[in-house]
Amino acid sequence: MSNYSIGSRIELSDGNKMPIQGLGVYKMTDEEQAINAIQSAYKFGYRLFDTAQMYGNEEAVGRALQSINADRNEIFITTKISEENQGYDGVMKSFEQSLKKLGLDYVDLLLVHWPIHQHFFETWKAFEQLKSEGLVKSIGTSNYGMIHLEYLKTKANEMPVVNQIENHPYLSQAAMVEFDKNNQIVTQAWAPLGRGRIFDDPTLIKIADNHKKSTAQIILRWHLQRGISFIPKSVHENRIIENGSIYDFELTNEEMMLIDDMNKNVRISQEPEMVYEIGHQYPHG
Numbered sequence: 001m002s003n004y005s006i007g008s009r010i011e012l013s014d015g016n017k018m019p020i021q022g023l024g025v026y027k028m029t030d031e032e033q034a035i036n037a038i039q040s041a042y043k044f045g046y047r048l049f050d051t052a053q054m055y056g057n058e059e060a061v062g063r064a065l066q067s068i069n070a071d072r073n074e075i076f077i078t079t080k081i082s083e084e085n086q087g088y089d090g091v092m093k094s095f096e097q098s099l100k101k102l103g104l105d106y107v108d109l110l111l112v113h114w115p116i117h118q119h120f121f122e123t124w125k126a127f128e129q130l131k132s133e134g135l136v137k138s139i140g141t142s143n144y145g146m147i148h149l150e151y152l153k154t155k156a157n158e159m160p161v162v163n164q165i166e167n168h169p170y171l172s173q174a175a176m177v178e179f180d181k182n183n184q185i186v187t188q189a190w191a192p193l194g195r196g197r198i199f200d201d202p203t204l205i206k207i208a209d210n211h212k213k214s215t216a217q218i219i220l221r222w223h224l225q226r227g228i229s230f231i232p233k234s235v236h237e238n239r240i241i242e243n244g245s246i247y248d249f250e251l252t253n254e255e256m257m258l259i260d261d262m263n264k265n266v267r268i269s270q271e272p273e274m275v276y277e278i279g280h281q282y283p284h285g
């Protein structure tokens, strides 16, 4: 981990390489704000940008990418298929729209946003097809539990190379992370900062004092040292820089264990098994 920097890539099991850290853009619905955040992140060295059909900002991401004018293979773009667009035809049609909005010829990573029981296998068949056509370089899942991945395995020709799940010190999902690892799937943490709600945890504050770092930086360094990918969101340039400045210090084994022990199995968002049953995301607090 000591040789890592903000743009460092890790190898996926399909041979492609993905930056370990990225910028999440959920809730960046103001176009100018999204463009400014992506430009700031790019300037600082972020190369992975994580959007979704559901976020309603693929066009803004596309405009930001245009303004950056980077070499296409220098940046890594993830988008996700919404529940209502699942099914073979739904994926194909909606993905075409996503590409258009993003202004791209291909995306680096396409994720199934949530597992749902309808179209479970057809959705994945479309993903395999898009990959074979080169329109998507890597295919993955989001919010899949072990049971969903095992079920997918019964019919899939290719397995997901990334599984993006809610992950932060209050929901560390150690068993799930281990399962992904044993199945050559990279775990990517969403809400890696616990959506900013856990910064005043005394354990984190103490460790942050030890290193003269912020609690946000301690959390992100914990993800890095666990060997998982992470995509914190911020619209503020100073925080984008702060979140990317985690490659110049190291947590001790004891500090890592103290953060592991903070797990409360508390979710911020939806329960994947419920979304699977209901077929769409449901209102939650």
Ligand SMILES: NC(=O)c1ccc[n+]([C@@H]2O[C@H](COP(=O)([O-])OP(=O)(O)OC[C@H]3O[C@@H](n4cnc5c(N)ncnc54)[C@H](OP(=O)(O)O)[C@@H]3O)[C@@H](O)[C@H]2O)c1
Residues within 6 Å of the ligand: 023, 024, 025, 026, 027, 050, 051, 113, 142, 143, 164, 165, 189, 190, 191, 192, 193, 194, 195, 196, 214, 216, 217, 231, 232, 233, 234, 235, 236, 239, 240, 242, 243
């Ligand atoms: N696959 C899925 O189902 C799924 C679900 C949710 C999210 N995601 C992805 O994961 C990304 C990250 O998750 P998230 O946005 O839910 O939560 P997060 O990254 O854990 O936290 C974001 C919140 O923390 C604040 N923040 C960020 N850095 C900070 C810092 N250094 N100091 C203080 N506050 C800070 C942000 O505020 P400001 O913006 O005001 O700075 C924002 O309110 C999303 O943007 C999205 O791309 C995926």
